[in-house]
Amino acid sequence: MSNDQSAMNELHWLIDMVQTIEVGLVVLDRDYNIQLWNGFMENHSGVSPNSIKGDNLFEKFPGLPASWLKQKMESVFLLKNRTFISWEQRPYVFQFKNYRPVTGRADFMFQNITLLPLASLTGQITHISIIVYDVTDIAVNKLQLKSANEQLEQLSQIDGLTQLYNRRHWQSCMEKEFDRYSRYGDAASLVMIDIDNFKRINDEYGHPAGDKVIQHIAYLLTQALRETDCAGRYGGEEFGVVLSKTTAEDALNFTERLRKRIEASEVTFENRLIKVTVSLGINDLDSAIDSSSNWLSGADKALYVAKQQGRNKSIIYK
Numbered sequence: 381m382s383n384d385q386s387a388m389n390e391l392h393w394l395i396d397m398v399q400t401i402e403v404g405l406v407v408l409d410r411d412y413n414i415q416l417w418n419g420f421m422e423n424h425s426g427v428s429p430n431s432i433k434g435d436n437l438f439e440k441f442p443g444l445p446a447s448w449l450k451q452k453m454e455s456v457f458l459l460k461n462r463t464f465i466s467w468e469q470r471p472y473v474f475q476f477k478n479y480r481p482v483t484g485r486a487d488f489m490f491q492n493i494t495l496l497p498l499a500s501l502t503g504q505i506t507h508i509s510i511i512v513y514d515v516t517d518i519a520v521n522k523l524q525l526k527s528a529n530e531q532l533e534q535l536s537q538i539d540g541l542t543q544l545y546n547r548r549h550w551q552s553c554m555e556k557e558f559d560r561y562s563r564y565g566d567a568a569s570l571v572m573i574d575i576d577n578f579k580r581i582n583d584e585y586g587h588p589a590g591d592k593v594i595q596h597i598a599y600l601l602t603q604a605l606r607e608t609d610c611a612g613r614y615g616g617e618e619f620g621v622v623l624s625k626t627t628a629e630d631a632l633n634f635t636e637r638l639r640k641r642i643e644a645s646e647v648t649f650e651n652r653l654i655k656v657t658v659s660l661g662i663n664d665l666d667s668a669i670d671s672s673s674n675w676l677s678g679a680d681k682a683l684y685v686a687k688q689q690g691r692n693k694s695i696i697y698k
């Protein structure tokens with residue numbers, strides 16, 4: 381075979397491969413007129429190479445992000461360097477439908493794009509190539525993983541019975557509030573809440589009824605909170621609340637309102653009415669408190685005094 385024949389064969393094979401490869405290939409001239417449009421682009425756009433050759437890309441596809449894409453292409457012409465556009469930066473450039481069976485839930489094809497400068501024989505950059513990779517599988521998997529991780533993160537902060545924060549996350553809220561006080565001197569109050577004679581409720585009505593009482597208190601507590609407050613289930617029938625920008629007197633208004641609302645409410649369990657009260661201990665931040673655990677222990681002591689004084693009371697730590 382002569383050298384010419386061999387070169388012709390190679391060219392023929394290359395053209396075949398360009399047409400059938402599972403990657404989009406487009407060549408544009410300096411005015412963004414289409415010079416090459418391969419089989420992948422035809423299959424996904426429904427536009428054949430013959431009907432599009434010589435047409436301006438942006439006139440043919442008005443949905444393209446023209447000014448953004450032109451800016452990228454101009455820098456490729458100017459700097460003679462390739463540029464890479466990731467799906468994470470922009471999910472797609474060409475709006476193609478996704479037909480993949482595994483990731484069928486994605487409405488469109490996620491794409492990674494390479495913009496490649498093409499030089500003429502004299503070394504001038506006269507054309508640019510757009511290479512389109514279908515990365516829908518990778519993108520969908522990554523997005524699903526991200527969403528699962530976010531759900532896990534959320535679950536690891538929440539108490540299953542009450543939907544309040546769990547102890548660990550609530551304690552981190554409290555520590556953050558204490559740090560804010562140390563740095564900026566912002567007022568804040570800590571409230572510890574304990575259900576009165578809860579053992580008796582469990583003994584008299586059963587454990588599931590006790591659980592329902594805990595949920596009921598958590599619900600009334602949530603109703604009483606502001607968005608900036610942080611409430612958690614500290615233990616079995618004990619709750620903690622961090623009230624930011626709140627003095628002890630204001631915290632007392634909050635706890636008395638909540639205490640009276642709980643006292644006036646009732647829980648129905650298997651056609652029986654359960655009445656319940658809570659005791660509350662309050663501790664506001666001042667310079668004598670040197671750690672978040674001291675802050676907590678003051679609120680606990682106030683709660684103990686409330687229990688000692690007959691329960692169904694709010695007490696401020698002195």
Ligand SMILES: Nc1nc2c(ncn2[C@@H]2O[C@H](COP(=O)(O)OP(=O)(O)OP(=O)(O)O)[C@@H](O)[C@H]2O)c(=O)[nH]1
Nearest residue numbers: 574575576577578579580582587590591616617687
């Ligand atoms: N139903 C239910 N009971 C729980 C849960 N966690 C803890 N308890 C019960 O809560 C009760 C707490 O009782 P105590 O600490 O003795 O206090 P109390 O009976 O509430 O009495 P005072 O706090 O002194 O008013 C115990 O009987 C625990 O078994 C829970 O998640 N569900």
